[in-house]
Amino acid sequence: MTTHESFWHKAFHLYYDGFRNMTLGRTLWLIIAIKLFVIFLVLKLFFFPDFIGQHAEKGHEPDFVAGEICKRGIEKPPMVPQGGQLNP
Amino acid sequence: MLSLLLTSLPLGGEQGGGLLSAIDWARAQFALTAIYHWLFVPLTLGLGLIMSIMETKYYRTGDAFWRKTAQFWQRLFGINFAMGVATGIILEFEFGTNWSNYSWFVGDIFGAPLAIEGIVAFFMESTFVAVMYFGWEKVSRGFHLASTWLTWLGATISAWWILVANSWMQYPVGCEFNPDTMRNEMTSFADVALSPFAIDKFCHTAISSWIVGAVFVVAVSGWYLLKRREAEREMALKSIPIAAIVGLLASVLAGATGHKSAQTVAAVQPMKLAAMEALYDGGTAQGLKIVEGIEVPYALSFMATNDFNGFVPGINDILKGYTREDGTVEPSAQEKMERGRAAIAALAAYRKAKAEGADASIVNSQLSIINSNMPYFGYGFIKDEAELVPPVAVNFWAFRVMVGFGGLFILFFAVILFFDWRKKRPTPNPSREGGELLPITGEVGRGSFPAWLLWLAILLVPCAYICSESGWLVAEFGRQPWTIQDMLPVGASVSDIGSSAVATTFWLFLALFTTMLAVEINIMLKQIKRGTAPHPAPPQGGK
Numbered sequence: 001m002t003t004h005e006s007f008w009h010k011a012f013h014l015y016y017d018g019f020r021n022m023t024l025g026r027t028l029w030l031i032i033a034i035k036l037f038v039i040f041l042v043l044k045l046f047f048f049p050d051f052i053g054q055h056a057e058k059g060h061e062p063d064f065v066a067g068e069i070c071k072r073g074i075e076k077p078p079m080v081p082q083g084g085q086l087n088p
Numbered sequence: 089m090l091s092l093l094l095t096s097l098p099l100g101g102e103q104g105g106g107l108l109s110a111i112d113w114a115r116a117q118f119a120l121t122a123i124y125h126w127l128f129v130p131l132t133l134g135l136g137l138i139m140s141i142m143e144t145k146y147y148r149t150g151d152a153f154w155r156k157t158a159q160f161w162q163r164l165f166g167i168n169f170a171m172g173v174a175t176g177i178i179l180e181f182e183f184g185t186n187w188s189n190y191s192w193f194v195g196d197i198f199g200a201p202l203a204i205e206g207i208v209a210f211f212m213e214s215t216f217v218a219v220m221y222f223g224w225e226k227v228s229r230g231f232h233l234a235s236t237w238l239t240w241l242g243a244t245i246s247a248w249w250i251l252v253a254n255s256w257m258q259y260p261v262g263c264e265f266n267p268d269t270m271r272n273e274m275t276s277f278a279d280v281a282l283s284p285f286a287i288d289k290f291c292h293t294a295i296s297s298w299i300v301g302a303v304f305v306v307a308v309s310g311w312y313l314l315k316r317r318e319a320e321r322e323m324a325l326k327s328i329p330i331a332a333i334v335g336l337l338a339s340v341l342a343g344a345t346g347h348k349s350a351q352t353v354a355a356v357q358p359m360k361l362a363a364m365e366a367l368y369d370g371g372t373a374q375g376l377k378i379v380e381g382i383e384v385p386y387a388l389s390f391m392a393t394n395d396f397n398g399f400v401p402g403i404n405d406i407l408k409g410y411t412r413e414d415g416t417v418e419p420s421a422q423e424k425m426e427r428g429r430a431a432i433a434a435l436a437a438y439r440k441a442k443a444e445g446a447d448a449s450i451v452n453s454q455l456s457i458i459n460s461n462m463p464y465f466g467y468g469f470i471k472d473e474a475e476l477v478p479p480v481a482v483n484f485w486a487f488r489v490m491v492g493f494g495g496l497f498i499l500f501f502a503v504i505l506f507f508d509w510r511k512k513r514p515t516p517n518p519s520r521e522g523g524e525l526l527p528i529t530g531e532v533g534r535g536s537f538p539a540w541l542l543w544l545a546i547l548l549v550p551c552a553y554i555c556s557e558s559g560w561l562v563a564e565f566g567r568q569p570w571t572i573q574d575m576l577p578v579g580a581s582v583s584d585i586g587s588s589a590v591a592t593t594f595w596l597f598l599a600l601f602t603t604m605l606a607v608e609i610n611i612m613l614k615q616i617k618r619g620t621a622p623h624p625a626p627p628q629g630g631k
Contacts, residue, residue, distance in 0.1 A: 049184075063439075070435060
């Protein structure tokens with residue numbers, strides 16, 4: 001029991017003292033926090049919705065994807081608009 | 089890099105209207121995000137290895153100099169690590185929004201490696217990073233050393249799983265398409281995780297990343313010597329040979345693993361190899377082009393098949409169909425397109441029959457058509473066989489940039505080690521016992537390196553990144569038009585969204601990434617200028 005307490009105590013102080021004594025780390029953590037905020041609370045929420053979730057009924061996602069894929073296979077819009085170079 | 093990407097895209101692609109289509113914007117956005125993310129990964133893998141070696145020297149000798157040296161490089165590693173955190177997550181957002189068909193189609197296969205990467209490797213990295221930075225006075229030297237190596241190993245394992253996911257897109261194995269769920273379902277985790285493509289890709293990518301770390305360490309050390317910074321002089325002089333040994337070994341091994349990768353590509357993505365070489369009409373005993381008109385005889389055949397007389401198909405051979413040396417026949421593009429169309433039509437008929445509760449025999453007959461033509465499913469989306477040819481010029485030159493710099497790095501590290509050996513070699517001098525150090529023309533201080541070599545090291549830092557990114561250009565442009573080789577082209581993978589929505593986020597990302605990169609470079613340069621000087625105490629008066 002004493003060993004466990006000792007371990008958790010040491011582990012807590014590893015992080016506690018480490019974070020308290022950071023110098024350059026403070027700047028880096030601030031940048032990470034801003035970055036995570038922008039990624040998850042701005043980009044994800046406002047710019048990157050779940051496209052299939054928005055366009056297909058719950059449980060009917062395969063039907064939606066099958067419809068999209070089969071439609072493109074049958075109508076055949078150019079897959080790579082620029083095409084390739086067939087001869088030098 | 090970005091201009092290279094954009095010039096490969098059709099600026100008049102949308103019915104010649106002068107606008108980029110949603111596919112183009114989605115591709116450009118993904119490329120931009122991936123290129124930005126890849127600025128951080130190779131330095132993490134390379135510098136992580138070198139700082140671990142530095143700390144091992146401290147563990148073995150107990151010399152405080154090596155502790156200080158390891159801590160310095162770990163600080164630069166930390167900056168790069170922190171700036172790279174979460175930049176890869178944006179790619180996953182793009183899958184869900186811009187590439188929703190693809191995302192659904194591969195969900196089960198792609199999800200497993202990414203989940204393992206997130207759970208195991210990320211948490212492993214996070215735990216041991218904390219011990220590495222906070223634990224110098226808290227844990228034993230052995231435990232700290234183990235944590236430093238495990239930080240590097242965690243980052244490497246993380247790269248492994250991401251490369252497994254990418255390799256599956258290049259060479260889809262260990263899966264079966266389920267027309268009911270519209271998903272590829274994993275049939276063998278081992279086949280996916282240990283596919284020969286994944287192993288070759290991992291070895292080549294991870295080892296070549298060590299070169300970036302080695303060039304970085306030599307360049308930073310070189311800068312201290314050029315600036316005659318006495319406080320960092322010993323650290324610089326002792327860091328350079330360690331980094332140069334890592335760099336030389338990595339450069340040679342990158343060549344060997346690249347050769348192995350080329351053989352795998354020749355076997356499973358012959359069109360990519362043909363585009364890399366701008367080889368239109370193949371044959372046996374093919375030479376490797378240095379540039380157009382100058383070639384090394386037999387070298388392409390050897391690179392692709394390990395046989396100087398091996399057969400390498402060209403672009404036209406692949407489109408027309410050809411017979412391999414073992415007698416197996418590769419169908420023509422037209423035949424593959426016919427079979428792909430049959431698979432798509434059967435898929436539509438199968439799903440309609442199931443929805444209408446049709447007779448089992450009808451359902452099964454459609455299922456049989458799907459299964460027999462599934463290897464060519466993606467060809468059913470192709471309208472013109474020209475769409476099957478990747479951008480040849482980008483592949484051709486990106487491959488040469490990668491290999492050219494790779495060769496230059498071998499030479500560079502060899503020269504560094506030669507001068508390191510030479511500056512340590514005493515010259516016979518009868519007047520002094522043991523002789524004296526041989527002076528080197530143009531050296532920066534006694535017992536140092538020539539100034540031109542140190543300036544070259546600094547100039548080679550951007551070249552190392554260009555080399556690394558060029559490898560990815562070859563890998564990703566070379567597999568066009570496919571998101572999943574032979575199974576799903578980009579046009580079928582992309583979501584049915586407006587190009588303006590993707591264009592908006594593209595420019596947003598460009599601004600965001602440019603800012604972030606400027607911040608990183610600024611912090612990194614400040615730390616390099618600060619050198620080994622101690623940081624001021626934190627404001628709350630901690631230890």
